[in-house]
Amino acid sequence: MTETTTGARSGVTDEIPEYPMVRERGCPFAPPAEVRALGTRKPLSRIKIWDGSTPWLVTGYDELKTLMADPRVSVDDRRPGFPHWNEGMLSTVHKRPRSVFTSDGDEHTKYRRMMTRPFTFKRVEALRPAIQQITDDHIDTILAGPKPADLVTELALPVPSLVISELLGVPYEDHKFFQDHATIGVDRFATKKQATAGVVGLATYLKDLIEKRLSEPADDMVTELAGRVRAQEISLSEAGQIATGLLIAGHETTANMIALGTLALLENPEQLAIVRETEDPKVVAGAVEELLRYLSIIQNGQRRVATEDIDIGEVTIRGGEGIVIDLAPANWDPKAFAAPQDLDVRRQAVSHVGFGFGPHQCVGQQLARAELQIVFRTLLRRVPTLRLDIPFDDVEFKHDRLAFGVYTLPVSW
Template identity: 50%
Template structure:
């Protein structure tokens, strides 16, 4: 185990760099270096872009415990926080996701209602119509088709636009800006500029909802602004968070999940041929566990000294909790590198754990279940139109997937 030094700049080049590269021959698996660290011990030092050396937590049980621990902070402005990149000079943050309670809880409570299981279930028929319509359009179009552009990206974009009250006609703008925000090698200036443009866009939309409210989430936030429970800037930042998170992660999960199933034809055949809602449910959870779209690791900083697996993490030291390697921990998931649609994988940490657990997880699960129960039955001969080794995987962002997925039938 690495010696307990502070998480300030560490010149020791023997400390492995993070994030780590995936193996080109194993695009669905975590990086080989993460497996090595997991075998070495539950807590290991890694080196970041700025030379700091926070702790990387490799085991599932330790990650869950830390994510639920109030002595651990998600606040990016705290000293020692292991930021994945330089923070824009204006400190622009995306909504409440990088805040602690009580401010985090205050803002999150204002948008919880539309994401409850009951409200999400009521949206299912509308999502089914969106999925059916896009499949019809794809079948009527040329072959091969790019599943990302024709299907995977429009499904969640249309859904989140409807939920928020954002015009889908603006999708080229917000999808392009979102890609800049999550791009791993974007400069602080470019990332900050993209966040500002998105913030200004949502600020304007909130203003329109103030003048002419409708039945959507942004109108609900506008009511909070009128009641002086929320500033217009806070409402806009929440809108940016929900807009980015609401389409990027699910879009990549649809495309990468489909690719994974095409590469596991026996599993795909079951999903296509068996009319079993329980199988679809298990498939959604197992693919979420197996793939892990967010592959930059959750970032935290210790507020007090905390013992983790026999090692003391000192107050002010950074922590990185990569959900991809936690979801491949054999102590939590036997034979973890095998895709098994019969596995009960509900306890995965793809959506995190604790107070910062993903707000939109019920919506994402519902969208994925509609897609996975519809696409392969409607297009039973769906297949790749390009060799998997030639596909452009998203190694350049904090959200993993494929830039394009050429398919035919």
Template identity: 50%
Template structure:
């Protein structure tokens, strides 16, 4: 009997589909069709990763939220069974508190929560509006076509996070280039290590300056925790690195990806172009966050105790991957989920995750996207792609999905 069970388990392993899965040709805004097929079959299935490990893939919305909110599901990359994305992840340590569990996760996260509170973020809206308007002025005055990524999508969140942290924007080229290496799936461990150490060394120097000469910025607040003995200098550097990367890379990709999707859906683009209603703009942001998803390799966790869910038992020491991009396309939650509808109430989406590890910077990201989507298409109503969609290079080779370049004209 044991031999039979072992043989059945081996056969199941042989048939586990590989993850990640390729998107369909010509459908860069939709999840891979293989994910849709797995979702239709059930909420959980085993998949095979690059290293031969076989975590559970969670494809339905309800089960994703349940597991992301379960304390028995760990974000600690050192836990047995944690599903790594690539060999390049090895050897560089944890990216601050997002790869930790409570209580240490909560202790560190609380140190930087205040600057991302809704009221604090709203106070930044006029600054972000000036940045967006200034960049649009530059685009209108310059040559065309222009790469929207380089001229618009990247500078906006970079300028904002630099202002928050107190990092000179003149240094943005260095951290943007190194960040590209850190999030590229094809980068070697050595390449990622060099890039990480360069940015970390830079931020460590910035923090050292704040220890003796604090300013009115987020880095000074982090440095103050070092002075108080609540953080080591290494922990403070890791925290600053997390905020710098998360503060510009994710939003920049969402700006470019959202614009490309809207250009492919002119009826939806017209809704934004022809309105000054902040409620419609806010609704559009939520729908674009649901419809598109830059965290395309899933939120990864390790299970610390047996969990019974959806008629299955996920055992302690097994890994789970919540593919939120297909969770946000779950027809049990969102009617006609593959249709982009900016008037839809999409606020229940899981683009920012769920539970204690839900994205800290989501109020800032929402506000930046509201300003961008509410301004760009009204200021440049004839905005159009300057190449065929088939010629646009999408970031299939990165941990964060997006677009490398997006040529536009008007």
């Protein structure tokens, strides 16, 4: 369904398509064709979202970088005009304490500082042996078990879940609880009831754990957050929100990248062979960057609102207007990446925006990179005959999640 409006400074009348758009059948790795076409033809356009509002959609690579780095572009979801993902996010906006995801400027810096330490390059490098061990253990289990194996439940989900549980100090025995709640939290079309049960339920669980660590400290991030609560730097609710964000962002995204990335490699055997055969860790690292570019799993658009008028290209975004920044078409913008539809693991793709750009760029990117490099390299070398066990057309993709991926991935060898 479309309607018309005059959004551009030029006053040109245009049709407004509904967003999110749907990926084409048979081309699940590609951003939806409509979004791709906008990316090259019209990097800034209007869309209509679930509540009938018509925010801007950003699909061009240069425009994305400009806007994501602009201090007049806010992530504060309480501001009028903010284009919420769904009813669930709108309905919990005043229930959710402020956090790194929803704050700007100094407030954002305050929250971000509290979570960056365990995710620095140096700290993540020190975690590599532990990640390698967890990966090897899970591959041992797969190889000793029946065929086919579901790569999602046997490898893609447990590896990042175990790593983030360990870092945070969340008992892994509770993984079923937090994975289920995180799953609701990343529903693209979550209702008010679902959002309350999902994200709020998880935050309550983490607040209880933080309270426990006040009297029973351990060597983990939850204890560190408890210390900040005791020092009155943040409230218990804020600490719970930080831990919730890390727990959800820390496993769901990487898990989707592992399973979807494996599938993309299986569908491109000559690219897979490059990753499997190389002795050079830089080649594996480059392949991970290319997979992050090619797949851009965060599929619902990063949500922002303009705090002042912003002139960009041929349009003026007015103060108070919503902005949806879609990473996938920007990563397939031919002005930034030649032949973007080709998965080319030798391409220099490091300038991709799969982790976002600007002050809110992903906190956990070094950890995600380390996990992906270790898992792909180990899996392809230890299981060189790995293959998809069902027809490609039968794979169930996560069209209804904020992060794209597959629900299951039956593989044999």
